[in-house]
Amino acid sequence: MRQSIQELVTLYQGSLFAMAFNICKNIQDAEDVVQETLVQYITTKKEFESDQHVRAWLIRVAINKAKNINHTFWRRNKLPIEDYMETLVFETSEAENLFETVMQLPEKYRIVIHLYYYEDYAVSEIANILKLTESNVKIRLSRGRGMLKETLKEEWNDDK
Secondary structure (H helix, E strand, O other): OOOOHHHHHHHHHHHHHHHHHHHHOOHHHHHHHHHHHHHHHHHOOOOOOOHHHHHHHHHHHHHHHHHHHHOOHHHHHOOOHHHHHOOOOOOOHHHHHHHHHHHOOOHHHHHHHHHHHHOOOOHHHHHHHHOOOHHHHHHHHHHHHHHHHHHHHHHHHHHO
16 A cells, blocks of 8 residues: 655644654754655655555654764754744643643653644554554653653742
8 A cells, every 4th residue: 555745745844743752852853854754755665554554654764864863973063942932833831831841751752642642643553653563652651751750740830
């Protein structure tokens, strides 16, 4: 099964960008990752079983490409997250605060939390995408939630 590039852009560009930005924390790098991921899809001869298989493959490729960018010399010249935050629109200040807090998590927790809560993947699907065991994904989700809870609790107590 192959989808047209227009379909992929319409369906997955936002998700791929969000995933890449979670890792790179840089708008330009995230855009490059999305573009390179779509180019790789066009050039690959791989046949996919379903829409979910295509989506999982795209996310896996985007994650790998984003991690590769993090290891480059140019990575040191990244934009601060505050620049990106100015372009986002949140429904509430709590949603904005939660996003900022999630972005401060270590990468391994941030990625699983993003896939689980923002992309609506099941634990088993995340395990397949990240090439982890399901128990490892559950542990990362639990630890990430714990970190979020502690950070948000401290901020809430400071507001009193």
